[in-house]
Amino acid sequence: MDTPKSNKLEIIIPAFRGHSQNFLLVLDGISEEDALKRIEGRTNHIVWMVGNFLDMRYALGNVFGISEEFEFKDFFSQGKALDENLKYPTLEQLKADFHKISPFVYNKLLEASDEELEKAFPMGMNIDFFPETVLNFVGMCIGREDYLCGQIGLMRRILGYEGMKYDFDKDLKY
Template structure:
């Protein structure tokens, strides 16, 4: 597999993509399934929702490259749906499995993306953005969500996230 992107605009994004691919798994390490669904008497998104939304984000982005795979997140996260009170979200093991299935396919698509592909219009209601803009936003959002999971770890009494 080629590792040098066709578009130089993706060098930094691919570094972050690889970091996030690993960091999400590390952030989830050791979290019990029942804890992943806890909201601690708040309206905050729990770990299972946050993880599912990040997984769905990669599947959604992959569709822009013609990768049409299904994920366990398809129903609960369709149309950017927020958290549903009292819903049982997919297990962390299912979410990790989907993450590991889509990640190498999306990475290869990013490596192969040309500047012309990156400049294609990306359909977002009320916004005029390119595919590159969406990739950039998705990369930012992944980092944000991994940070939220790292905070939830501490709130639930787990050790801090291990980055090594």
């Protein structure tokens, strides 16, 4: 396992890499057509969930100074609600973005110092037990990724696909 500069991220590094694996595995075999299906018009579709996952990755990168812009930000930024009138990007386009941003974010997490992580990062939550710092933002992003992978996994089963396999790719280093 890679060792982060800050021991505050020792639990985040394996979680990030695990989420990268889960993201790819939970999408394995899902067709572009099925990725746009909603359940009884009440759920987000998988493409929206994938886009929101990527919005988290790009936001994390931006916090650490990565200037890459998410090409499809206007569709997903800050959990923007699904709009059935929009033509969303394909899963393949989103997966390509995933492979583009994830290695950069992973390396920034490895390089982050305690000082960077302790910096104030206003999120507008105003919750007394939740200091608005870069470290807590990282934690929120990791939590959101976990949630979205679970949602996609549920949609996968509802749409008639097999459950996700845990055939991790040991060569995926982010």
